[in-house]
Amino acid sequence: MSSLRDSLDLIRMVRPEAGTAAIDHEIQVERASSLGAAEKRVIKAVTALKAGADREHWLAEAREAVWGYFVQRELIGFRRHNEVIADLGIPGEVMNGLGARPAKAR
Numbered sequence: 001m002s003s004l005r006d007s008l009d010l011i012r013m014v015r016p017e018a019g020t021a022a023i024d025h026e027i028q029v030e031r032a033s034s035l036g037a038a039e040k041r042v043i044k045a046v047t048a049l050k051a052g053a054d055r056e057h058w059l060a061e062a063r064e065a066v067w068g069y070f071v072q073r074e075l076i077g078f079r080r081h082n083e084v085i086a087d088l089g090i091p092g093e094v095m096n097g098l099g100a101r102p103a104k105a106r
Contacts, residue, residue: 050091
């Protein structure tokens with residue numbers, strides 16, 4: 001059974017530029033998967049918040065999920081979030097508290 005490393009070594013011997021292309025492709029796949037998971041977390045939290053049950057919990061969860069989603073988007077080069085805010089129906093109350101965390105007791 002060969003490992004990914006063995007396969008990449010073989011690819012590099014035949015076509016050196018293909019070795020990095022394979023790794024770049026894997027990185028892109030992981031980025032897309034991670035971004036998709038972050039978006040699903042936002043959808044879940046926003047949906048639960050809009051349903052009205054345990055509002056404080058889901059408001060905090062939505063804010064954290066949206067913040068994480070935005071960070072993921074920015075890491076891959078998406079700097080504008082207005083379209084996804086509208087598409088995902090992220091409420092203003094989530095956006096207003098984005099990044100705000102209560103101070104810890106000392």
